[in-house]
Amino acid sequence: MLKGYRGKLFDFANDATIENAGAKHRYYTNGLLLVEAGKVVAAGDYDELAGEAIGAEIVDYGHCLIVPGFVDAHVHSVQTKAIASFGKELLDWLDSYIFPAETLFEQPDYARIHTRFFLKQLLKNGTTTAVVYSSVHAAAAEALFEEAAKLNMRLIGGNTWMDRNAPEELCLPAEASFELSEQLIKKYHNQQRLHFALTPRYAITSSPKSLRMVAHLFETRSDLYLQTHISENLKEIETVHHYYPDRRNYLDVYDYFGLLSPRTLLGHGIHLTSEELKRVADSKTKIVHCPSSNLFLGSGLLDFYRMQRSGIELAMGSDVGAGTSFSMLQTLQDAYKVSALKGEPLNAMDAFYSITLGGAKALLLDGMIGNFDIGKEADFVVIDPTQSELINYRTRDASLDEMLFALMILGDDRVIKATYLMGEMVKIEEVEGRG
Ligand SMILES: [Zn+2]
Incomplete structure (x- = not known):
């Protein structure tokens, strides 16, 4: 009709x-x-x-x-309960608040109820497409895909891979995450409006073996996405160097394993060097700017227009639970303040572009939305x-x-x-x- x-x-x-x-x-x-x-x-x-x-x-x-509809290109379905948790930088904040919150998602009933609440928050804020990290658990990823399908949302998501440097109950051997991703791809990828993203949390919680297995799966199909975090916090960067001493820089860890591509979404990237930015641009990898989260955790200030002039396509992410609002309008407010501190204020047209068509283009979904x-x-x-x-x-x-x-x-x-x-x-x- x-x-x-x-x-x-x-x-x-x-x-x-x-x-x-x-x-x-x-x-x-x-x-x-x-x-x-x-x-x-x-x-x-x-x-x-x-x-x-x-x-x-x-x-x-x-x-x-x-x-x-708005595009939120980086958000965690398993962290809503930990939004607005006081006083820590990234690595302590993960240990103190986020890992305990994610542990609860092992339980299917809990996962379903809290995922539903999460999706409701996206929709009431006008977000119709989201790129989502769940937890390491099958229950969390299944709840995410199934509840999003019931609502008929366009959603990219996946099970988070971690095989070290997290509480024991949140570490899965790479083989187990591999198998779970494979099952989820079969069951949900390209069903209704769903897409699968390989989701290694970041280099600190992924062993070389794990990243190799992610890469292997990424190569098997050309239509999968890959999302991970990068260069959010200075201590994080040092720690990555400690675990991957042979790599030239943080980006090179992902590059070495073959994870950069136009379908790769890197969250944050605040502290990427000029050399790294050039490689991001050359590989057509996307950066997701999460200004609310960056301010909240005191991680740093991303230079939106510098990145854009480096030839990098950007999308915006709320990054809840570190982000303090599900609203992409509020996310733009923080993006504006951050860009003002960098001396080049984000104008309203560029801002709205980045949460609508620009976001869709970064996700290669602009043929549909x-x-x-x-x-x-x-x-x-x-x-x-x-x-x-x-x-x-x-x-x-x-x-x-x-x-x-x-x-x-x-x-x-x-x-x-x-x-x-x-x-x-x-x-x-x-x-x-x-x-
Ligand atoms: Zn994140």
Whole structure:
């Protein structure tokens, strides 16, 4: 059945890049998005599309902004309970809060309830596509894929591999993680809207043998993703050097095992050297910027525009539990503050590009999601600025640019009026799951 959504329609044209995002945005103040069978059939000015809309059931969102669903390219489904844990740097924080929280996900019932809560937080914040780390346990990864499938989310995820430097109950021999990944790929990869990502946590918790086995699996299929962490914290970098003394630098650990590729997502990368950045760019590996997490753990300040000028494609991640909000708007607020401290403030167009079409491109999913081109999956978010008194006050009579900027600085889940997956509104209150 043909359905139409009226409102202020905003997205970026397919040929937009981070260099030209501002010039490639599309905005219809009296816009219409037409959807049929979960896909976009038309998007543009309401009056011009009136002919095509005949017979359509129209939902009028009036003054609200309708934008493509947000992409969170780095988040942990097993750390929600540890969000906002006080006073540690990365390595201590993992030991004190994160590993104990992840241990609980061995239990299938626990995993299911808490994963459901996690997905609910993503959706109520307007995130329709996420790239997710689970724990080492089968139960955590299965809950993630199955609950995401029930909701019909587009999601990339995988079981986390750790075979050393973590509590005994969280260390699995590389063979066991290999086998679990293989099973999960068979069961979930490319089913509905799911994709599998090989997920070695990072070089400290992965032995050379483990990284070799990850690489082996990565080579078996050309459509898998790979995600891991890199150069987040200075002590982490020193520790990696201790465990891999023969490698030139941190990046070289992953490079040596053949893990860099256009389908590889490296979280953080704050302290990568010029030499490493060049290799990231040459291999078309992606960096996921997680500013909220970086500020919270005091890890450092990533230079967004320097990285972009190095030819690296960036996506944004909330990185909850180290990140302090599931909201990609709040994540942009932190990205702005970090970029301001680096002397080159992130503008609103580039920011919104990076959580919509730019994120989709970094994940190589822009053929399916990211904007309102005909045939794309109708994942979109309805933003109502009037749901926050302050944002409403600040943005009355504002230009588009001012509106977007105010939303990314002041906005959060309160302004997300509705989230749609494949043209269906998610009934957030019915997504059970509790903490
Ligand atoms: Zn992370």
